[in-house]
Amino acid sequence: MVGNPEPWYPSKQRRSMEQTDMLYRSLFYGSEHAIVVYARDTTVLAINPVAAKHLGRSIEECWGKTLQELEPSKYELTGQRLAQVIDTGETLQTEDWLELPSGNKCFASTLQVIRDFEPGKDAVQAIAVDITAQKQAAAANQENEFRSRYLYENTPVMMHSIDSAGRLVNVSNHWLAKLGYTRKEVIGRKSIEFLSPASRRYAEEIALPVFFQTGRVEDVPYQFVCKDGRLLDVLLSAIVEYDQNGNINHSLAVLNDVTEQKKAEADLRQAYAEVEAQVLQRTEQLSQANQLLHQEIKKHVVTETALRESEATKQIILDTIPDLLVRMDAAGNYLDMISGGDIPLIKPLEEMENVNIYDAIPHDLAEQRMHFTAIALATGEKQIYEYKIEVKGRVYYEEARIVVIGEDEVLVIIRNISDRKEVEAALHESRERYRLLSMLSPIGIWKADPQGRYLYVNERECQITGLSEAELIVEGWESALFSDDREQVLTKWSNFRAQAERNEAEEIDLECRLLHVDGTIAWVWTQIVVERDDHGEISGYIGAVIDISDRKAAEIALSDNSAFLQTIMDNLPVPLFVKDGRTENFGQFIFVNEIFEHLFGVSAADIIGKTDYDFFPQEQADFFRLKDLEAYETKGGVDIPEEPIDSITLGRRILRTLKVPLFDQAGNPKYLIGFAQDITDYKTNEAKMQANLLKEQELNQLKTEFVNITSHEFRNPLATISAACENLINYSHKLSEQSKRKRLSNIKQACQHMHNLLEEVLALAKLESGKFVYDPAFLDFGAFCLETINKFEVTSQQKSIDLDYQVIGDCSQLWLDRRLASLALHNLLSNAIKFSPAHSTVSMTIERHDQTVTVVVADQGIGIPAQDLDQLFNSFHRASNATQIEGTGLGLSIAKQVIELCGGTINVTSTIDQGSTFTIELPCMRSN
Numbered sequence: 060m061v062g063n064p065e066p067w068y069p070s071k072q073r074r075s076m077e078q079t080d081m082l083y084r085s086l087f088y089g090s091e092h093a094i095v096v097y098a099r100d101t102t103v104l105a106i107n108p109v110a111a112k113h114l115g116r117s118i119e120e121c122w123g124k125t126l127q128e129l130e131p132s133k134y135e136l137t138g139q140r141l142a143q144v145i146d147t148g149e150t151l152q153t154e155d156w157l158e159l160p161s162g163n164k165c166f167a168s169t170l171q172v173i174r175d176f177e178p179g180k181d182a183v184q185a186i187a188v189d190i191t192a193q194k195q196a197a198a199a200n201q202e203n204e205f206r207s208r209y210l211y212e213n214t215p216v217m218m219h220s221i222d223s224a225g226r227l228v229n230v231s232n233h234w235l236a237k238l239g240y241t242r243k244e245v246i247g248r249k250s251i252e253f254l255s256p257a258s259r260r261y262a263e264e265i266a267l268p269v270f271f272q273t274g275r276v277e278d279v280p281y282q283f284v285c286k287d288g289r290l291l292d293v294l295l296s297a298i299v300e301y302d303q304n305g306n307i308n309h310s311l312a313v314l315n316d317v318t319e320q321k322k323a324e325a326d327l328r329q330a331y332a333e334v335e336a337q338v339l340q341r342t343e344q345l346s347q348a349n350q351l352l353h354q355e356i357k358k359h360v361v362t363e364t365a366l367r368e369s370e371a372t373k374q375i376i377l378d379t380i381p382d383l384l385v386r387m388d389a390a391g392n393y394l395d396m397i398s399g400g401d402i403p404l405i406k407p408l409e410e411m412e413n414v415n416i417y418d419a420i421p422h423d424l425a426e427q428r429m430h431f432t433a434i435a436l437a438t439g440e441k442q443i444y445e446y447k448i449e450v451k452g453r454v455y456y457e458e459a460r461i462v463v464i465g466e467d468e469v470l471v472i473i474r475n476i477s478d479r480k481e482v483e484a485a486l487h488e489s490r491e492r493y494r495l496l497s498m499l500s501p502i503g504i505w506k507a508d509p510q511g512r513y514l515y516v517n518e519r520e521c522q523i524t525g526l527s528e529a530e531l532i533v534e535g536w537e538s539a540l541f542s543d544d545r546e547q548v549l550t551k552w553s554n555f556r557a558q559a560e561r562n563e564a565e566e567i568d569l570e571c572r573l574l575h576v577d578g579t580i581a582w583v584w585t586q587i588v589v590e591r592d593d594h595g596e597i598s599g600y601i602g603a604v605i606d607i608s609d610r611k612a613a614e615i616a617l618s619d620n621s622a623f624l625q626t627i628m629d630n631l632p633v634p635l636f637v638k639d640g641r642t643e644n645f646g647q648f649i650f651v652n653e654i655f656e657h658l659f660g661v662s663a664a665d666i667i668g669k670t671d672y673d674f675f676p677q678e679q680a681d682f683f684r685l686k687d688l689e690a691y692e693t694k695g696g697v698d699i700p701e702e703p704i705d706s707i708t709l710g711r712r713i714l715r716t717l718k719v720p721l722f723d724q725a726g727n728p729k730y731l732i733g734f735a736q737d738i739t740d741y742k743t744n745e746a747k748m749q750a751n752l753l754k755e756q757e758l759n760q761l762k763t764e765f766v767n768i769t770s771h772e773f774r775n776p777l778a779t780i781s782a783a784c785e786n787l788i789n790y791s792h793k794l795s796e797q798s799k800r801k802r803l804s805n806i807k808q809a810c811q812h813m814h815n816l817l818e819e820v821l822a823l824a825k826l827e828s829g830k831f832v833y834d835p836a837f838l839d840f841g842a843f844c845l846e847t848i849n850k851f852e853v854t855s856q857q858k859s860i861d862l863d864y865q866v867i868g869d870c871s872q873l874w875l876d877r878r879l880a881s882l883a884l885h886n887l888l889s890n891a892i893k894f895s896p897a898h899s900t901v902s903m904t905i906e907r908h909d910q911t912v913t914v915v916v917a918d919q920g921i922g923i924p925a926q927d928l929d930q931l932f933n934s935f936h937r938a939s940n941a942t943q944i945e946g947t948g949l950g951l952s953i954a955k956q957v958i959e960l961c962g963g964t965i966n967v968t969s970t971i972d973q974g975s976t977f978t979i980e981l982p983c984m985r986s987n
Contacts, residue, residue, distance in 0.1 A: 868907030
């Protein structure tokens, strides 16, 4: 090669190769999706960290392994798919659920062939997109909110948040500990109230105006006044959080305690001043002495030193130069040689001195060198060329430079450039790999220069926009922007480039719409990363574009479904409300329907976000809160027979309320749904209804049971609504329109079912004679039980049954409802005698424990079949072997309900033809 090439060392080529290789690695290893490159036999040739993490292994553990070793369950199916892709060359789209160490996950995979991934070997690139996260987004957001609040309050850093008026809305526990206050003492007060007078003036006049104008401040020095009067020096950094309308929501401030640091800095400054004075004094003395010595030496050695340095410099250059230097005449005779050691020689250096070039190197290379020597001598210009030479069986690449140094003499400078050639080959291979990866990627990829002009786009980017590569490079991606998004996106793009030039930003995410040439609109998510050279200067930008149209369509469908549910609930014929069950917002109203607004005389806007304490007296609000908690504890809902409220428009009203809890996937309280029935008129006419209800006692009992059963029936339609909503939220993008309509129809049917049940409950409630009221008092339980069993003496004698009674421990003072206890024991003893044969024994044993009392009623009767035990306490249920014996099937159900009303439990064991044993466990004392 003749001419003047780039500098000898291949630093520029190596940097270019490294930058390309870095881009390749960044796309492969930095991808948010799992990427694996397989050989035909399922051997893993390459794997990124995301894929290795899903497999629960490190990258090193996966390399070189087959799927039979890594994931045996998928070995056969994946092997068939790999063979199909390699044989046909077609891209294969799959979707599979995998059982991974981290749990079951669903992946959408793209399998594409890579020809000659390694010399002579085809491979398949598999890109797996984890779509499980979309389905778990809502739950993840809730968990993140909880974690964020927990970290905020418990992080070992002073943190606080203020609203737009400067009032404290939250502080960390460390903040409280440092200043010595309780949370109740600070929340709602202005943050400047805790500053020293000087810091307060600085905050009001300078810091806070700047903060609310710019949205952030850093390292603002303040002095806080602790509760005990101590001053605390801090550096405060804060940012503003805005709502969707751009208004200030609240701020987050981090306070760094620098009190001890301030003290240490003052001590250090004093010590430093003392040392600096001593150093200046000593430096002056040494400077004077040095000047005298320097003048004396300079007089004697200037000339001698200059001569020696000149000779030494020349020798150093010759000794350290890595090249082979040959002084040669026009006839090719070697006149002198100097070797730097980096040049491989065919013969030892001493054998090549004073020889002709044809005896030193191969004949063809000698002819080539003599040709360029003749040109140099004729023109006087430096000649440069490259060649290959084999030395001891190995091929080397060398560069020769021929420079005229005399009338018939030249200096040949020979350099080993084998490393540079290897770098150039590696750079070419790296570029080819990047080209293949970019071409096969399912993600749109582009590269732009520092001014944002396109230099390269891959095929997928062209597919997303509908423009050709040439059109995109000429017109830019801006030409594909949807008109409504153009101004906003271009502003963000321009601002990002300006920030990148100031080293204030390295990447940006954009979400916008593109107008395809066929007229369709596609939503895309774009991530743009700054590319810098070795000096930190911007060399360009790299962008990755993903089509998110399906996700956007799902979000729109979810919004439509939410509006549909809102219409249904607003048109229910009963007052309905929903409260927040999460700890941080517990009890806040998040929804009321129109009938609820009418009943209370308050608009939804004035109710949402508030609690019962904002509308009712303390005592009444406490009662409502207690019932809310009870609903979550029982997980089965709470029926409140009477709730008096004062309506602004209707006056005093009496409500009957059913509260049903809903829980999230982790079992934590999420929502509380309430259905209210206005029973004011019913209570007004209650006295008139008593006479009629007493005459229909049996029918009333049946209706009461029906109301209880119907109340529980609300769970099924609520579960149907919840399941249908979850499917629409998580799988809307996969469901057909018919499937969506079917699920919406299920929601509508469930709501109608609840409406029908509620209408029945409201109708039956008007016939109710009342509920059992738990009215405990101190009771001599031992004497009470003896009195109860004695009531059955006549009946037992008639059947020749012995009654056995035993008391263990002191049972004289128990906190129980006498009427309820009598009802329970009466039913148990009545059943024991009823189902026992003549000449058998019925026993009742009472035993007092530390906190409870146990009552055991045992008989030697017909026993209870095992298949009936699970339903024994259900209303109207009778054992299969007792159908010929008189009874209603309500006794055990009533016994169980009143025992549980007393806070106790009842259990049964039984053997056919040997008898049954019922065990009651009651608390000795019961709090309000």
